[in-house]
Amino acid sequence: MSAPFADRRTLDFLLFDWLQVASLSALPRFAEHSRDTFTAALDTAWQIAEREYAPLNARLDADEPQLVDGRVVRPAALSKARRSALASAHEAGFIAAAFGSEWGGMQLPQVVAQACGAVFKAASVAIDTHSSLSIGVANLLAAHGTPAQQARFLPPLLAGRWFGTMVLTEPQAGSSLAEVRASATPRPEGGYLIRGQKIFITAGDHELADNIVHLVLARLPDAPAGTKGLSLFIVPKIRVDSGGAQGAANDVTLAGLIHKMGSKGTTSALLHFGEQGRCVGELLGAPHQGLACMFKMMNEARINVGIAASVLAGAGYQQALAYARERLQGRLSADLATPPVPIVRHADVRQMLLVQKCIAEGGLALCLQGALWADQHASAAVAPERRRAGLLLDLMTSVIKAWCSGQGRRANALAVQVLGGYGYTRDFPVEQHYRDNRLNSIHEGTDGIQAIDLLGRKLAAHEGEAFELLLREVEQTVDQARRIAGLDTLADELAQAWAELRTTTRLLQVALTQDAPSALAHATTYLQVFGHSVVAWVWLRLALRALPCVDGAEADFHRGKVLAARFFFRHELPATGPQHRLLRSLDPLLVELDDAQL
């Protein structure tokens, strides 16, 4: 049995047919680009991912990194192969893919760069994470760094010689960053002495690069309490002088490696900064503005989590589909003289496959839509369009992160189920997908935190303008689909679903002003409803694009999109009905209960 790690045809469909990204070349920033250059970038990413990333993914899982004499150790051949894989991607320009030519970048749109990232993630999240983190650090430096900081740190990061990390969490400060204690004390000679213990630092140390650029949240001596007292610091593992040359070690100690359920290809580190009082950092952005700065990177990371969760769902779906087409088991009739059929013929297996397809393709579509909004926010021709896109992306970031993570895990559980006993063995990749994807609901803000962010913050921002914009987008889709035979029923159902969502949202917004804790108690359910409503909208748009092609050269491919849309509307979207009723009841049980009764 052989299955691709991703569905390239669907990726092209999403980019070129659905989002029509080739039209981005009409914008000045992307004037040098065309569908051909975008395709060339995707082809290159695919080749590297297929040849160099995918073959390492299971090995990186099996050979967990060890901490030996304060260093991260892996089998030498494996380390070498991974360095080589990363070098191939970086030499091909994929860290600087969306950067401008002034930095030697390809100046690709975010949506194309993210699609390339999706290809790498589908082949091996564990390898790609290093590039993704470097891209995030580079973007943050480009947005908030001084020209001198950019000159020293961006070139080695963009070339893939150094890697980046985001360093927020401490043992006592996970979901609540208000508790961060790491300190930054000004030095007479300039810079800051950094001191503190950080935990769960993804790629916090490894054997892959000359240097690691940590972006660390810490408190200045005069800092106010809580998150408003956090500042951001550039803290390289090896010191970097004013000319960009590396110097001595910077007193960043690898104190431990976390032993995880999955995602074993990427270290998760316990780091001690300044144990010997010699860890020096430099301020990035304004004092006490660290969290706002970090959120630039965090929001990108949340989209990356959504993509990773979706492509893991997609990789599992490809495996399950290939297995279901080959595995002979059972018959469609009671006649034992007939041969067994492939299990893809059994309705229960089809149901499991369609759920996976809806999650994997719908989730990835939503993530790419988010990336396109990022492009439009940065580069659209007119200000209202830039504003519109920025608001939509801001509203949707937490939904992208949490919906794709929770549903992606569900998809991977079903992929294991399709393979049955074989799926539970480590001989098939679905087992690793299931463990790897479990992380995505936890890191970069748990799904519960995303839900509170959506209901408690994002909806109300800019006086609810983003939600109004989204309602208008949905209305447009409904109007289009109502005119198309075969989609008109789905259009009505989508309109109904969003009318319900609008009503529930209004009611919760009023409740928030009256009794915020009681309203926020329903945040997780609200995000689930919101996510399913959004993905229904995405699927109707995908069906709108596919329907004209259902009798064309790729009839099955396009019919499959329409089929999946219908399936989502019949089997998935109706689940929001009782959730709406629960939300509107403002059931106080979760707030009022005495936890001694648990």
Next chain:
Amino acid sequence: MSAPFADRRTLDFLLFDWLQVASLSALPRFAEHSRDTFTAALDTAWQIAEREYAPLNARLDADEPQLVDGRVVRPAALSKARRSALASAHEAGFIAAAFGSEWGGMQLPQVVAQACGAVFKAASVAIDTHSSLSIGVANLLAAHGTPAQQARFLPPLLAGRWFGTMVLTEPQAGSSLAEVRASATPRPEGGYLIRGQKIFITAGDHELADNIVHLVLARLPDAPAGTKGLSLFIVPKIRVDSGGAQGAANDVTLAGLIHKMGSKGTTSALLHFGEQGRCVGELLGAPHQGLACMFKMMNEARINVGIAASVLAGAGYQQALAYARERLQGRLSADLATPPVPIVRHADVRQMLLVQKCIAEGGLALCLQGALWADQHASAAVAPERRRAGLLLDLMTSVIKAWCSGQGRRANALAVQVLGGYGYTRDFPVEQHYRDNRLNSIHEGTDGIQAIDLLGRKLAAHEGEAFELLLREVEQTVDQARRIAGLDTLADELAQAWAELRTTTRLLQVALTQDAPSALAHATTYLQVFGHSVVAWVWLRLALRALPCVDGAEADFHRGKVLAARFFFRHELPATGPQHRLLRSLDPLLVELDDAQL
């Protein structure tokens, strides 16, 4: 943080308050027993589980068994500790717990024996599986073996000197046992030469016992095709002579060990029978009746899977609850001068805990109810009562297996989520629970197979009498609860839910006679609806028992049961609404789709 592996108080509540198992001593078979003897058995099981099982569970996961020179090898100290743990349980009589005194058994009711098994499973499924399988084999021998077979095999099995297995699956015959090819050829000197390859044999080989008694499905030379041509054979790893003495090796080769996601404490083996033409078995039961015989053991195994899934959910819940009470994170107000609160105060965490509580306690309650039906089926005073219990158990077996497995996995995913980043590490047991419990939806018949069994077979058996009996049970609960202030609303909701289930069931039964494949395409959704409706019934019964005690000495404990019932009715049961509509639509999408479109 320290958390118990199970909630003993709830187990006692379920047995003594809810199911009132002490009243079983009124039956002649259990006349020697009383609440005191039941409690003593549970106490002994708890002590052995706590002292000897629980400390090994994580070690057995970390030190996976190796295949060396055809033998299963583990670290010697670990093997020794496990042998000692099993010996403690067996010497205390727990394999023969439900056997009669004529076999040296404790003659305990099934429900008490299963409750003791639940305690062992909660501490370590990996250890208990060996005992559970031996019990299953012993029960099958007791039901279908000749007196001579019983005399030779039962004593060493019941003493725990030998262990048992059930050997069905072959590489080409998983869900479809019709494809089983293993053969049994009569020998002139008596017995049968067994030949065939079997896979996924739980505890198929290990280092724990003198001998292993395999119960093997194979075909006699004149066997008809399909499952009606399967016969059952006793095939010991080491030959056993007519006097019960062990002889030479019986040509059963350990050809491989499966490397699994979890459940690593129990081997899953690839076994070759008769590679050298010297594997001898003896027929158990009648020729061609092997599957019917095996289903005696299989049905017990399905209840065991339900118990394992439920107690793993419960173990995860205990961990998550203890963590949530200790872990300080975030505040309930915006005032940073107030100290952080334990996360059990946050509504989102409470929601995750209550879902786990509902699944763990509701699932275990359902399993114990099933075990009580087994007792009533075997030992009730009057024939109609025996018949009633047998029918209910038969109807519910697939629901117990599949609902507890699927929902148990969901509970364990939430336990990981409550612990956040820590939950994803191998430093806390919830990580292992999550991997271990993934198996339960797969083995002993996948959840999809259970669903087809329920809808396609069990409902219609005995002209639907079992479902009618269940409806009457539910009506009684509704009638009782309607008279109790505080539960009357739940009573109405339960009545409504079951009226819906009755309507949907009737409709599907008609559809089955007209177009079976289209109706069976909805089997999995039907089982989910059925399961949630049954567990709602269980929770209302639990609330009925707890409500009179909510102002007593253990007020919080009993209020917690009523709280969980309310939560289940508000947050969980309503999900069945859209599922009923889907089922009644008889949506043909899954049957009609062209799988080239996937």
